[in-house]
Amino acid sequence: MTKINDETLRTFVGYHLKRSFNVIQSDLIETLRPFDLRMLTYSALVLIVDNPGLNQSRLSQIMDIERPNLVVIIDELEERELITRERVPTDRRSYALHPTEAGHALYRETLDAVTQHEAKLLSGIAPEQLEQMIATLKLIESAKKGQA
C-alpha cells in the first residue's frame, strides 16, 4: 500500500475542482435517485419552475449544453408530465416550457432533499469559507474564453 504521489496534478486548480466535484456529484446522484432524476433533468426542472414560459433555446444557454442534448431532457420531463410544451403564438417555432402541478410538487420535494444533501456533506466547513470559495468560483466562471 505505497502512497501515490499526485503533487504534480495538485498544482492544478482544475484537478482539485474535479476531485471535489466528484465527491459532491456522487452523493447528489444518490440523493436524486429515489426521485428518478439525473443532475441534468433536475437542473432543467428547477430552471423551468423558476422561469416558467422560457423556451428550449434559452434553457440550453443557461444550462451550458447544446440544444440537441436538451431535447431528450425535455422529452423525459414532458413524458413524466412534470412540464408542458406549449406553442408560442408570437413565435411558432418555439415552445414555452411550464411546470405542471406535479412538477411543482417534485420541485419542492427534491429541493429539500438536495439542500439536506449539501448541508450534510459540507457540515464540517464554515459557511463563510464556503462563501469565499463561491466568490472565487464565480471569478473562474466568468473567465470564459472570449470574455477574458
Place this chain on the structure above:
Amino acid sequence: MTKINDETLRTFVGYHLKRSFNVIQSDLIETLRPFDLRMLTYSALVLIVDNPGLNQSRLSQIMDIERPNLVVIIDELEERELITRERVPTDRRSYALHPTEAGHALYRETLDAVTQHEAKLLSGIAPEQLEQMIATLKLIESAKKGQA
C-alpha cells in the same frame, strides 16, 4: 433576451463547482488537443511518470475510476509507446507501469502547456485567493462518504 433566474441552483455549492469546472475543462481540452491527449490519458501519463512502477489497480484508485475504464487508457498510452507494461516477478498478476523516454518528453511538453493554460485562465485571480479555495476544495474532497 430576458434574464434567466438560476438563484435556486446558485444556493448549491455543487452548481458553482460544476460551472467553474466546465470553464477550466473546456479550455484544458483545447490545450491537450495538439498533443492528442484527453484529460484521463493526460492524468494517467503524469501519474505514471511521477510514480514509475505502480500497477493499474493503484492507478485506478488514485484516479478515482473503475479498473475496467483504466484498461483502455493504458492500452492507448502503451500503443503510442509512451509507457510500458512489465510483468512484476513478485506478483505475476499485475503489471508495473513505466514511462518511456517519449513519455517523459511528452510529460514535460504538456506540463508546460497545461501550466500556461491555467496561468492564463486564472490570471485575474489573486494566488492567495486560489490557495484558500484549494484548501476548501480539499475539505470537500475529504468529506467522502464513509470517511465522514
Place this chain on the structure above:
DNA sequence: TAATATTGTTATGCATAATAACATAAATCA
C-alpha cells in the same frame, strides 16, 4: 421577395463512468 437567422429536431460520434463476468495468480485458512 430573396437571403439569412433562429428554433427545435434527428442522427451520430466521442468521452466518461459504472457493472457483470471471467481467467489468472496470490493469499488465507482450516
Place this chain on the structure above:
DNA sequence: TGATTTATGTTATTATGCATAACAATATTA
C-alpha cells in the same frame, strides 16, 4: 497441504454527458 477467498487485469455491455452536422419550419433582414 489443499480448499476457499481475494486481488489483478480483462472483455463486454450499458448509461450518461457532451459536441457537431444536417434538416424542416418559422422569423427576420436586406
